[in-house]
Structure formats: C-alpha cells, structure tokens
Amino acid sequence: MALxxxxxxxxxxxxxxxxxxxxxxxxxxxxVGALTDGLGANxxxxxxxxxxxxxxRWLWLTLLVTxxxxxxxxxxxxxxxxxxxxxxxxxxxxxxxxxxxxxxxWVIDDIVADVFKRNFIxxxxxxxLVMLPLALTSFNAAIRxxxxxxxxxxxxxxxxxxxxxxxxxxxxxxAKNDVSEVMVYAVILALxxxxxxxxxxxxxxxxxxx
Amino acid sequence: MPFxxxxxxxxxxxxxxxxxxxxxxxPQAVYTNRRQWxxxxxxxxxxxxxxxxxxxxxxxxxxPATSATVTRPGKxxxxxxxxxxxxxxLAVDKLTxxxxxxxxxxxxxxxxxxxxxxxxxxxxxxxxxxxxIEGEVGRPLKLGLDDLLKLGAMEERIYRLRCVEGWSMVIPxxxxxxxxxxxxxxxTSRAKFVEFISLADAQQMPGVRSSVLDWPYVEGLRIDEAxxxxxxxxxxxxxxxxxxxxxxxxxxxxxxxxxxxxxxSIVAIRLTEKPRPSSWMQANPREYGYFxxxxxxxxxxxxxxxxxxxxxxxxxxxxxxxxxxxNGYAAQVGSLYAGMDLRKYY
Numbered sequence: 001m002a003l004x005x006x007x008x009x010x011x012x013x014x015x016x017x018x019x020x021x022x023x024x025x026x027x028x029x030x031x032v033g034a035l036t037d038g039l040g041a042n043x044x045x046x047x048x049x050x051x052x053x054x055x056x057r058w059l060w061l062t063l064l065v066t067x068x069x070x071x072x073x074x075x076x077x078x079x080x081x082x083x084x085x086x087x088x089x090x091x092x093x094x095x096x097x098x099x100x101x102x103x104x105x106w107v108i109d110d111i112v113a114d115v116f117k118r119n120f121i122x123x124x125x126x127x128x129l130v131m132l133p134l135a136l137t138s139f140n141a142a143i144r145x146x147x148x149x150x151x152x153x154x155x156x157x158x159x160x161x162x163x164x165x166x167x168x169x170x171x172x173x174x175a176k177n178d179v180s181e182v183m184v185y186a187v188i189l190a191l192x193x194x195x196x197x198x199x200x201x202x203x204x205x206x207x208x209x210x
Numbered sequence: 211m212p213f214x215x216x217x218x219x220x221x222x223x224x225x226x227x228x229x230x231x232x233x234x235x236x237p238q239a240v241y242t243n244r245r246q247w248x249x250x251x252x253x254x255x256x257x258x259x260x261x262x263x264x265x266x267x268x269x270x271x272x273x274p275a276t277s278a279t280v281t282r283p284g285k286x287x288x289x290x291x292x293x294x295x296x297x298x299x300l301a302v303d304k305l306t307x308x309x310x311x312x313x314x315x316x317x318x319x320x321x322x323x324x325x326x327x328x329x330x331x332x333x334x335x336x337x338x339x340x341x342x343i344e345g346e347v348g349r350p351l352k353l354g355l356d357d358l359l360k361l362g363a364m365e366e367r368i369y370r371l372r373c374v375e376g377w378s379m380v381i382p383x384x385x386x387x388x389x390x391x392x393x394x395x396x397x398t399s400r401a402k403f404v405e406f407i408s409l410a411d412a413q414q415m416p417g418v419r420s421s422v423l424d425w426p427y428v429e430g431l432r433i434d435e436a437x438x439x440x441x442x443x444x445x446x447x448x449x450x451x452x453x454x455x456x457x458x459x460x461x462x463x464x465x466x467x468x469x470x471x472x473x474x475s476i477v478a479i480r481l482t483e484k485p486r487p488s489s490w491m492q493a494n495p496r497e498y499g500y501f502x503x504x505x506x507x508x509x510x511x512x513x514x515x516x517x518x519x520x521x522x523x524x525x526x527x528x529x530x531x532x533x534x535x536x537n538g539y540a541a542q543v544g545s546l547y548a549g550m551d552l553r554k555y556y
Contacts, residue, residue, distance in 0.1 A: 034526055041314035041324070042377055043526045044519060105529050110514075118512055175512045176375070177422045177493050178322040 010076035019080055023087040026054045027094065044102035051095035056165050056185060058088035063162060063192040070199070082138055085158065089135040092128055120171035127164040130157055152209045159207075162189055280366065280382045282449040283308040289446035291384045294365035296439045298542040301368045306379035308448050310522045315455045316373065317474055318422055319408070319415035326417070327455035333414050334475065336459040345405075345481040348396030355459050359445060361394065362386030366449070367442055369465035371472075372504045372537045376530075378518045383463055384446030389437045392479070397433065401481035404436040405429070406462055406473040427489045429473040430500065431464065432546075433481070440465060440542055466539040468502045499556040503547070504537035508556050 009015065030050055033039040039046040062084040069077040104110045114121045134155055137143070143151045166189055170182045193206075200206040282288060285308070294300060317327035320334075339355040353361070364384050372378045392404070410426035412418040418425050435441060442463040445452060452458035457474025464471050470490055490498035497511050506516045517530035536543055547555075 037525075039526075041310040041521045042519065045377070047526070102526065103530075114514070117509070117514075120512060172512070175494075175497060175510070176322070180322070180420070180422075 006072075007074055007076045010074065010079065016079065016083065019083050023058070023083065023090075026050070027091070044098070047098045048095065048102060051091050051098055052169070055088050055091035055095050056169065058084055058091055059158070059162055059165060060185070060188055060192065062088055062158065063189070067192065067195045067199075086135060086138050089131055089138075092131055096124075096128055120168055123164055123171060124168040127161055127168055130164060131161050134158060134161070149209050156207050156209075159193065162193070280305070280449050284450075285312075286450040286453060288449060289359075289364060289384045289451050291364040291366040291446070291449070294367045296365070296367070296387065298440055298539055299365070299367040299369070301370050301380055301538070303368070303370060303380040304523065305368065305382055306520075306522050311379060311381055311447065312453050312455060314521060316375075316469065317417075317455055317457065319410065319417045319425075319427065319475075320455065321417045322420075322422060328453075330416055331454035333416075334409075334454040334458060335414055336454065336475075339459050339477075341460065341477060341479065343391070343395040343479045343481075346398045346401035346483060347481050348398055349394070351395050358391075358443075358460060362390040362443075364445070367463075369440075369442070369463060370537050371463075371465065371469050372518060372533065374468035374470055374498075374502070374510060374515075376513060376515070376518055377521055378531075378533075378537075379521050382448055383442055383444040384449065385442045385444035385460075385463070387439045388441045388443045388462065389439065391443055392436060392481070395481070397481050400483045402433050403482045403485045404431050404433060405478075405480040405482060405486050406431075406476050407478040407480065408473050409475045409477045423489050423493055426477075427473060428486060429462070429471055429488045430485055431471075432485075434546055435464070435543075438543060438546065440539060466504055466536040466543045468504060470498075471502050501547075501552075501555050503552065503556075504533060505535060505552055505556070506533040507535075508553055 030039070030047060034043060034047060037043070062081060065077050065081040065084065069075055100106060100111055104114070115125050116122070134157055137146060137151060137154060146154065166182070166185055169185065170179060173179050173182050196206045197203055200208075313328045314324045315327040316324065317331065320327040320330040337355060341351075341353050341355075341358060343351040343353070363386060365386055366382055366384055368380060368382045370378060370380050406429045408427040408429075409415070410418050431441070442465075444457075444461050444463045445459065447453075447456060452461065454475075457472075457476075460476055461474040462472045462476060471488075485500060487495070488498070488500065490502075491500060504515075509515050515533055518533045519530050520528075534540070
C-alpha cells in the first residue's frame with residue numbers, strides 16, 4: 001500500500017521539475033561560491049574537482065535507478081533515469097569547461113598536448129567522448145528515430161562510462177596516494193554493477209537488451 | 211669573514227673555518243641592521259618606535275624597523291625576528307594571506323584533504339618537544355624547544371613556496387639557517403646527506419593510522435643543500451609561532467624545492483654517508499625523485515610543472531603564472547647542481 005502510494009507520488013507531474021531543481025543545486029552552490037569568494041584558497045581547483053565528482057555522483061545515482069525500482073517495487077522511478085543521466089553529462093561538461101578554462105586558459109594546443117602526455121587526461125577525455133552519443137540521443141525524438149531496442153543497446157555504454165570515469169578519478173588521485181575517496185566510489189559502483197550481473201545472470205546477460 | 215656564508219664551500223664542515231659555537235657570535239647582518247635601525251629610529255623618532263613595538267618586546271635590541279612589513283594576525287604567541295640579510299631571503303612577491311597559509315595545507319599525518327590539517331592538527335602537542343641530531347656528527351645533540359629557539363638569531367624570511375601539485379604561496383617565515391643548527395653538532399667528514407624525520411604519533415595525528423604513506427615521514431637533502439644559507443629551520447610565520455597545521459613547532463623550508471621536501475614537525479635530523487629514499491620516493495619512485503627541485507621543464511608524469519596558480523591572487527579567472535627554474539632561486543642555488551642532468555636527477 002505504502003509502496004503504491006510512493007509510486008503515485010513519483011508520477012505527479014510536478015515531480016520532474018522538482019528533480020531538475022535538485023539537480024541544479026550543486027551547480028548553483030558552486031556558482032554562488034565562485035562569485036562570493038567562497039570556494040576556499042584554490043577556487044579553480046575546487047570548481048574542477050567538485051564538478052567532476054558531481055558528474056560521478058549523478059552517474060552513480062542514474063545507475064541506482066534500476067536496482068532501486070526492482071528491489072523496492074517502484075516502477076515509476078524509471079521516469080527519472082534519463083534526467084539523472086543528462087545531469088551527469090551536464091556536470092561532466094562543466095568539469096571539462098572549467099579544466100579547459102581555469103587550468104588551460106582555452107589554449108587548445110596545451111589541452112591536446114595534455115591528452116597525449118597524461119593518462120588520466122586521456123581517460124577523462126575518453127569518458128566524455130563515450131558519454132557524448134548517450135547525451136545526444138537523450139530526447140524523445142532520438143528514441144523514436146533509433147527504435148527502443150537500438151536505443152537501449154546504445155545506452156548500455158553507460159557501464160563503460162562509469163568504469164572510465166572511475167579510472168580517471170583513480171589515476172588523478174593515485175599521484176598523491178590519496179585513493180580512499182576513490183575507493184568509496186569504487187565500492188558503490190561494484191555494488192551497482194554487481195547487482196546487475198547477479199540479477200541478469202552474468203555479464204553478457206547484463207549487456208543484452210531485454 | 212662575515213658569518214652569513216655566501217658559498218657552499220665556505221659552509222662545508224670540512225673547510226676548517228666553521229666556528230665552534232656560531233650562535234654566540236652576532237651575525238654581521240644583525241649588527242649592521244641594528245646600527246642602521248638605531249640611526250633610523252633616531253631620525254624618525256616616535257613613529258618607528260610605535261610600529262616596531264610588538265616586535266620590540268622580546269628582543270628590543272635586535273628588532274629593526276624593517277620588520278614591520280608583516281602585520282601579526284594575533285592568533286598565536288609572537289616570535290620576533292630581524293629581516294634576513296641572506297641573499298634571496300626576502301622575496302618581493304605579495305604575501306599570501308595568513309588565512310590561506312593556515313587553512314590550505316598538505317600534512318598527511320592529519321588527513322589527505324587540504325582542509326584536514328587546520329581541522330585536526332590542534333591535537334598536536336608541541337611542548338615538551340625534543341629534536342635529536344644524530345649520525346655522522348662529532349657531537350650528537352638532544353635539544354629541547356626552548357634551547358632551539360635560543361640557538362640562532364630569528365630572521366624573517368619571505369619565501370615563495372611551490373607545491374608539486376601546481377599551486378604556490380608566498381610565506382613570511384621566522385627561523386634561522388639550518389646550517390646554524392647542524393654546525394652545533396659538528397658534522398664529520400662522512401656526513402654527505404641529511405635526513406629529516408617527522409613525528410609519527412597516531413595518538414596526536416589521526417592520519418598516521420592510514421596507510422597512505424609509510425610513517426614516519428622522511429625527507430632528505432644533500433649536505434651542501436642542507437648547509438645552504440637559504441635552507442631554513444622555521445619556527446614561525448607571520449611573526450608568530452607556527453600553527454600546528456604548518457608543522458609546529460619546527461619545520462624545514464627549502465624554497466627552491468617542491469613543498470613536500472620541507473618536512474614538518476621534525477623530531478630527528480640524521481647525518482649519513484648514504485642517502486635514504488624519502489617517503490614519497492618509496493611510495494612512488496617513478497613520480498618523485500630525491501632532489502625534487504622546482505623545474506618548469508621537467509613535468510610530473512601526471513601534470514605539467516610549467517605553470518602554477520598563486521593562491522589568493524587575482525581571483526578565479528586569473529591566468530596561471532609561469533613557474534621559475536629553482537622557484538626563482540637559481541641565482542642563489544643553481545651552482546649546487548652545476549653539471550648535473552636535472553632530467554635524470556629530478
């Protein structure tokens with residue numbers, strides 16, 4: 001009874017706009033911080049780090065939708081999956097832009113050199129590139145044009161995005177041996193993906209469109 | 211011969227020109243400063259006296275008018291000093307704020323976040339504190355903090371600090387040359403390297419329970435680097451004793467090397483014939499070398515070292531500044547590395 005109540009709430013038309021507002025909160029907080037000198041001693045680094053970490057957090061939440069809706073019998077949750085995924089992408093864009101602007105001053109040559117010189121930048125760029133087709137097909141017309149099955153298959157790439165994103169974070173933090181936070185992300189991702197592997201009966205089955 | 215040594219050869223313990231008890235001799239720079247100060251004070255009258263008052267309390271006879279460049283933040287006990295006469299010791303860069311210097315720290319013994327040391331380091335007990343100087347020395351020493359504070363004339367030194375992570379600060383330290391301390395212990399001819407060992411007490415330092423590095427934190431210098439007059443044993447900053455998060459009660463400051471070389475909260479200094487790998491070399495030998503001189507042409511494997519971000523300067527969108535060879539101290543220390551391949555010895 002309570003669960004179906006929850007489902008009804010999840011179906012309310014104003015719930016999606018509410019989620020958009022929630023999704024914007026970290027970005028707005030960072031913007032306010034940037035304008036009011038509230039991002040600490042190294043605001044550029046804070047911005048780059050926080051936008052990157054929020055991209056991972058939203059991605060992890062996106063990956064939480066399916067397990068949660070099956071375990072808690074909340075089918076209506078699926079309405080929010082795409083919003084969360086697009087939010088992860090928007091934060092990844094902010095992360096990339098703040099790196100290109102604040103760290104590299106828009107000097108394209110420096111960015112290109114960085115990509116080929118440094119593993120973690122390369123992996124970060126790769127993560128973004130794999131995310132790109134998912135973001136570009138995240139509106140209704142794209143789903144119709146592709147057809148549901150193809151669209152779903154394409155969006156299985158989100159698993160690759162999550163693993164690449166985690167690797168990017170790890171490679172950065174490993175430079176100063178500071179991987180405890182990365183481990184928290186890794187454990188949560190292992191649970192999110194592990195649940196799928198067990199539930200679907202193997203990695204290949206997880207990648208198949210049902 | 212002036213006490214302030216200008217070349218590494220004069221400072222070498224084998225030179226035979228090392229004073230037995232250097233601290234009993236007033237450095238030339240101090241008495242010259244003092245005379246100049248007396249003249250200026252006489253000329254300017256009350257104005258100078260007033261501005262110099264906070265400094266004058268403890269060491270009235272040696273406080274020069276020029277000390278007043280730094281305004282004490284009034285957070286900790288005063289540590290008076292004279293402006294250093296060591297060449298290169300007074301950078302003209304704009305000072306980083308006390309707030310930033312004391313809240314943005316790498317001090318893994320208190321956690322890996324930059325804000326952790328300011329939050330947790332208050333548990334560090336800086337008294338009683340004993341520093342032992344051991345190894346290849348004629349006179350091994352165990353010195354208490356009060357002895358250490360009296361051992362040399364305290365100087366104000368404004369140094370640039372460049373972190374290996376690509377940010378930098380400008381910090382007004384208070385302390386005296388490490389050579390003053392080392393000469394007390396009479397290094398033998400076999401003393402080729404100097405190890406610095408930081409406190410590692412899990413009771414006081416929560417980060418020591420994590421395995422992020424092998425504790426205690428160990429750093430090292432070649433003896434000529436250690437004896438260089440710019441190599442500082444710091445006891446304070448901004449005219450006050452060091453806050454715990456900055457490495458109280460005493461730390462090393464080597465301004466031409468990346469910040470991690472400047473070991474904090476030191477309990478032992480060991481002179482040796484062979485170098486010992488530092489903590490960071492043990493953790494990641496490919497990325498951290500023994501010398502770790504600031505060098506814009508040798509990148510860290512994970513990021514460029516060509517530029518840096520000066521903390522607190524110019525706001526969010528200020529462009530990064532170019533990093534200078536030896537952090538801008540090439541004129542003073544470049545000769546230490548003459549003929550060395552700095553790509554190989556990074």
